[in-house]
Amino acid sequence: xxxxxxxxxxxxxxxxxxxxxxxxxxxxxxxxxxxxxxxxxxxxxxxxxxxxxxxxxxxxxxxxxxxxxxxxxxxxxxxxxxxxxxxxxxxxxxxxxxxxxxxxxxxxxxxxxxxxxxxxxxxxxxxxxxxxxxxxxxxxxxxxxxxxxxxxxxxxxxxxxxxxxxxxxxxxxxxxxxxxxxxxxxxxxxxxxxxxxxxxxxxxxxxxxxxxxxxxxxxxxxxxxxxxxxxxxxxxxxxxxxxxxxxxxxxxxxxxxxxxxxxxxxxxxxxxxxxxxxxxxxxxxxxxxxxxxxxxxxxxxxxxxxxxxxxxxxxxxxxxxxxxxxxxxxxxxxxxxxxxxxxxxxxxxxxxxxxxxxxxxxxxxxxxxxxxxxxxxxxxx
Amino acid sequence: xxxxxxxxxxxxxxxxxxxxxxxxxxxxxxxxxxxxxxxxxxxxxxxxxxxxxxxxxxxxxxxxxxxxxxxxxxxxxxxxxxxxxxxxxxxxxxxxxxxxxxxxxxxxxxxxxxxxxxxxxxxxxxxxxxxxxxxxxxxxxxxxxxxxxxxxxxxxxxxxxxxxxxxxxxxxxxxxxxxxxxxxxxxxxxxxxxxxxxxxxxxxxxxxxxxxxxxxxxxxxxxxxxxxxxxxxxxxxxxxxxxxxxxxxxxxxxxxxxxxxxxxxxxxxxxxxxxxxxxxxxxxxxxxxxxxxxxxxxxxxxxxxxxx
Amino acid sequence: xxxxxxxxxxxxxxxxxxxxxxxxxxxxxxxxxxxxxxxxxxxxxxxxxxxxxxxxxxxxxxxxxxxxxxxxxxxxxxxxxxxxxxxxxxxxxxxxxxxxxxxxxxxxxxxxxxxxxxxxxxxxxxxxxxxxxxxxxxxxxxxxxxxxxxxxxxxxxxxxxxxxxxxxxxxxxxxxxxxxxxxxxxxxxxxxxxxxxxxxxxxxxxxxxxxxxxxxxxxxxxxxxxxxxxxxxxxxxxxxxxxxxxxxxxxxxxxxxxxxxxxxxxxxxxxxxxxxxxxxxxxxxxxxxx
Numbered sequence: 001x002x003x004x005x006x007x008x009x010x011x012x013x014x015x016x017x018x019x020x021x022x023x024x025x026x027x028x029x030x031x032x033x034x035x036x037x038x039x040x041x042x043x044x045x046x047x048x049x050x051x052x053x054x055x056x057x058x059x060x061x062x063x064x065x066x067x068x069x070x071x072x073x074x075x076x077x078x079x080x081x082x083x084x085x086x087x088x089x090x091x092x093x094x095x096x097x098x099x100x101x102x103x104x105x106x107x108x109x110x111x112x113x114x115x116x117x118x119x120x121x122x123x124x125x126x127x128x129x130x131x132x133x134x135x136x137x138x139x140x141x142x143x144x145x146x147x148x149x150x151x152x153x154x155x156x157x158x159x160x161x162x163x164x165x166x167x168x169x170x171x172x173x174x175x176x177x178x179x180x181x182x183x184x185x186x187x188x189x190x191x192x193x194x195x196x197x198x199x200x201x202x203x204x205x206x207x208x209x210x211x212x213x214x215x216x217x218x219x220x221x222x223x224x225x226x227x228x229x230x231x232x233x234x235x236x237x238x239x240x241x242x243x244x245x246x247x248x249x250x251x252x253x254x255x256x257x258x259x260x261x262x263x264x265x266x267x268x269x270x271x272x273x274x275x276x277x278x279x280x281x282x283x284x285x286x287x288x289x290x291x292x293x294x295x296x297x298x299x300x301x302x303x304x305x306x307x308x309x310x311x312x313x314x315x316x317x318x319x320x321x322x323x324x325x326x327x328x329x330x331x332x333x334x335x336x337x338x339x340x341x342x343x344x345x346x347x348x349x350x351x352x353x354x355x356x357x358x359x360x361x362x363x364x365x366x367x368x369x370x371x372x373x374x375x376x377x378x379x380x381x
Numbered sequence: 382x383x384x385x386x387x388x389x390x391x392x393x394x395x396x397x398x399x400x401x402x403x404x405x406x407x408x409x410x411x412x413x414x415x416x417x418x419x420x421x422x423x424x425x426x427x428x429x430x431x432x433x434x435x436x437x438x439x440x441x442x443x444x445x446x447x448x449x450x451x452x453x454x455x456x457x458x459x460x461x462x463x464x465x466x467x468x469x470x471x472x473x474x475x476x477x478x479x480x481x482x483x484x485x486x487x488x489x490x491x492x493x494x495x496x497x498x499x500x501x502x503x504x505x506x507x508x509x510x511x512x513x514x515x516x517x518x519x520x521x522x523x524x525x526x527x528x529x530x531x532x533x534x535x536x537x538x539x540x541x542x543x544x545x546x547x548x549x550x551x552x553x554x555x556x557x558x559x560x561x562x563x564x565x566x567x568x569x570x571x572x573x574x575x576x577x578x579x580x581x582x583x584x585x586x587x588x589x590x591x592x593x594x595x596x597x598x599x600x601x602x603x604x605x606x607x608x609x610x611x612x613x614x615x616x617x618x619x620x621x622x623x624x625x626x627x628x629x630x631x632x633x634x635x636x637x638x639x640x641x642x643x644x645x646x647x648x649x650x651x652x653x654x655x656x657x658x659x660x661x662x663x664x665x666x667x668x669x670x671x672x673x674x675x676x677x678x679x680x681x682x683x684x685x686x687x688x689x
Numbered sequence: 690x691x692x693x694x695x696x697x698x699x700x701x702x703x704x705x706x707x708x709x710x711x712x713x714x715x716x717x718x719x720x721x722x723x724x725x726x727x728x729x730x731x732x733x734x735x736x737x738x739x740x741x742x743x744x745x746x747x748x749x750x751x752x753x754x755x756x757x758x759x760x761x762x763x764x765x766x767x768x769x770x771x772x773x774x775x776x777x778x779x780x781x782x783x784x785x786x787x788x789x790x791x792x793x794x795x796x797x798x799x800x801x802x803x804x805x806x807x808x809x810x811x812x813x814x815x816x817x818x819x820x821x822x823x824x825x826x827x828x829x830x831x832x833x834x835x836x837x838x839x840x841x842x843x844x845x846x847x848x849x850x851x852x853x854x855x856x857x858x859x860x861x862x863x864x865x866x867x868x869x870x871x872x873x874x875x876x877x878x879x880x881x882x883x884x885x886x887x888x889x890x891x892x893x894x895x896x897x898x899x900x901x902x903x904x905x906x907x908x909x910x911x912x913x914x915x916x917x918x919x920x921x922x923x924x925x926x927x928x929x930x931x932x933x934x935x936x937x938x939x940x941x942x943x944x945x946x947x948x949x950x951x952x953x954x955x956x957x958x959x960x961x962x963x964x965x966x967x968x969x970x971x972x973x974x975x976x977x978x979x
Contacts, residue, residue, distance in 0.1 A: 234737060242745060462973075483709050
């Protein structure tokens with residue numbers, strides 16, 4: 001009977017290639033993250049918009065099939081124009097687009113919270129407990145390390161952004177039972193998955209860069225919050241100041257314009273009616289001018305770009321092409337209400353590539369910071 | 382002699398985990414070694430003695446005063462903690478001077494005390510460098526200096542030799558012996574047995590939160606009835622010697638070590654055995670080349686008591 | 690040495706320890722980049738003022754002052770800076786494992802907490818004062834401002850903001866001792882309590898720091914704008930103070946009472962935290978909960 005040595009034994013199998021080394025780090029980070037009770041609760045709550053998205057897409061599928069189950073409900077809720085209800089297939093792409101747009105806007109906030117909980121300690125804890133030599137003394141490159149850490153963010157954001165998008169899409173398909181839905185809506189699925197990837201890369205790189213700057217994860221979390229809230233507030237303040245400035249200018253201009261007096265020879269009642277009609281016309285004209293001015297100003301209004309989340313949502317808006325959806329829906333409105341409807345519902349109108357440049361710039365800066373802060377073993381102190 | 386540190390039926394638990402369990406110790410003045418394997422409760426004991434932890438049961442007194450909540454007692458206590466943590470951005474001198482000032486010394490006294498403390502640990506040359514640039518040995522010395530700067534009467538050193546090279550370790554041991562010689566009471570916690578043995582014969586041995594043994598190493602060894610002493614004899618005619626040794630009543634066993642050309646003898650009375658051995662060698666006509674025992678040391682005590 | 694001399698020597702050494710601890714805490718705050726990041730955040734209102742002046746030069750100064758100094762700073766910046774400096778008074782030292790060096794000194798634990806809190810207060814008040822003043826200068830100096838008595842307004846704003854930041858620091862310092870998740874609790878407090886409850890025209894807003902800040906500002910200064918309507922009280926509308934029905938705001942506390950309430954609340958938070966600190970064990974070596 002052979003006698004075996006129970007001591008240390010060399011691994012005689014095959015080592016996996018470099019391509020998957022990062023996965024070990026990502027898996028470990030994911031497991032650690034999932035132990036956080038608060039994180040699990042946030043993820044559960046983050047699935048509520050996903051459930052709502054699935055519900056809306058299924059509902060639309062039933063509306064397309066004129067299901068007696070939902071038609072009374074839809075009529076009661078009065079969420080859509082009668083024209084839209086009458087021809088649901090015509091407006092399928094637009095309704096799906098707006099549902100996805102709302103979902104992604106809500107998930108943007110949850111994603112920021114998830115990154116706030118998971119992200120700050122990713123690299124800062126390794127710095128605090130001097131774990132970098134433990135990583136880089138193994139056959140692990142820096143890129144594997146960064147990808148592994150980014151994979152942790154990707155795992156959590158994927159679970160609230162990408163997976164719900166795909167699941168809701170499949171549900172919407174199943175409830176529609178119409179193959180023509182695929183060419184109509186497939187670009188949406190691609191756009192939402194693409195947006196999820198953009199979110200992951202942008203927020204992931206940014207939080208990793210912040211996490212590499214200090215060993216105290218609390219300050220990183222606070223700084224992330226500052227970037228999120230304060231940049232939004234600053235963007236909002238700048239935008240509202242700009243709008244107030246235009247409003248005051250319009251108010252001053254309207255005060256200078258005098259309304260022509262009606263013919264004094266006419267009877268008083270007629271004069272009054274004429275006066276009222278002219279004032280109404282003048283108000284209408286000023287309103288139209290104001291709306292046109294706002295629409296024009298929106299095309300070059302860079303102020304929302306100060307907000308980090310506004311840049312991300314602008315990119316999402318461009319990827320989903322929500323403007324086209326709103327424009328098509330506005331055609332059902334009376335002509336005099338169309339501009340106001342668009343002003344209220346269209347998002348930022350400045351070119352989407354401005355936001356893309358901001359996001360890319362931040363990603364580049366983050367990559368530079370990571371490259372500078374995380375050195376390979378021969379250069380670690 | 383009045384004990385310097387006294388634990389009276391002290392227990393400390395963290396939730397369901399017992400750190401120390403019904404500990405009653407009276408530590409005399411001088412250098413005392415605190416020994417035990419990892420998780421024995423040594424650090425818990427030191428933290429209780431320095432007032433960082435509150436005993437769940439029992440009382441802890443140092444220099445006759447209760448420790449918990451008695452921060453004025455800290456004037457007379459010095460602690461060299463185990464963790465390697467500093468205000469890394471400070472220089473060595475800055476750190477020691479700040480510790481002196483925190484200890485209540487005025488500006489002039491603190492300056493002198495810091496200089497003396499750094500001198501005593503051999504860090505005068507490197508005092509103006511930031512701590513983050515220090516080697517492990519320099520960091521340990523600096524930690525010891527902050528424990529000494531206010532000239533305490535009682536010193537608690539928690540694993541002071543961790544991570545140090547042999548030269549630094551020798552220097553630290555010299556410092557500890559000198560402190561003991563100056564009349565300070567020093568309690569050194571370690572699991573490096575031969576170092577503690579060279580510092581002091583007085584030990585406290587703990588295992589799993591309980592006190593296992595307390596006192597002089599030799600006395601403890603003699604009290605361990607269960608395990609007879611092992612004494613190795615090296616000589617050419619070892620079998621002839623073995624035949625004579627088995628006739629002695631206090632010899633419990635003889636094992637032939639053919640490769641070493643010797644014998645290992647088990648006896649419960651090592652002193653008596655040593656006394657009779659030269660006569661035996663003469664009578665038997667067998668020259669004994671070497672006599673030694675691995676048993677009469679701390680490691681043996683530790684092994685017997687901790688591993689039983 | 691006589692007993693009195695001994696006591697005097699003991700007292701002076703105790704004070705020396707406390708002073709050293711205070712200096713150490715301030716040096717810890719100044720060392721590193723944290724204060725630079727805070728300064729960068731605090732300079733935002735001034736930067737915003739510059740940008741707004743460049744893009745909308747006729748924006749009324751009083752309106753800018755209200756938005757930036759009395760809305761942006763108290764709602765966004767003051768809670769944030771207080772969280773940064775106070776939520777980790779003890780926790781930071783515990784995580785860095787340097788708390789041991791303080792615990793083994795002849796300094797009572799409650800003193801350790803109070804002195805470190807004092808250092809945090811000094812830092813935050815100085816930051817607040819400097820950057821509030823800077824923002825005032827940027828908004829009003831050189832602009833065609835109708836605001837009179839600018840130094841007085843600036844001084845009042847500094848005092849009001851300092852009072853608010855002291856209250857926030859004391860509160861977050863206590864939260865930092867009560868829970869390991871001080872950051873999460875602090876953020877929830879700032880977002881929900883100070884962000885939402887404070888803006889409701891109900892009595893519940895009296896539990897918020899920002900309510901008293903607003904009342905103090907309203908009672909000590911005027912926020913009357915000429916644009917778009919002459920004599921428009923900006924603050925009353927934004928802060929939902931029914932000044933049209935009750936011009937004297939008799940249902941709201943007086944200026945002195947506001948200061949007293951914030952002061953007493955700060956003292957209570959500090960006292961509770963100091964007592965907690967004196968009775969608690971701090972596990973420096975082994976992470977708590979493990």
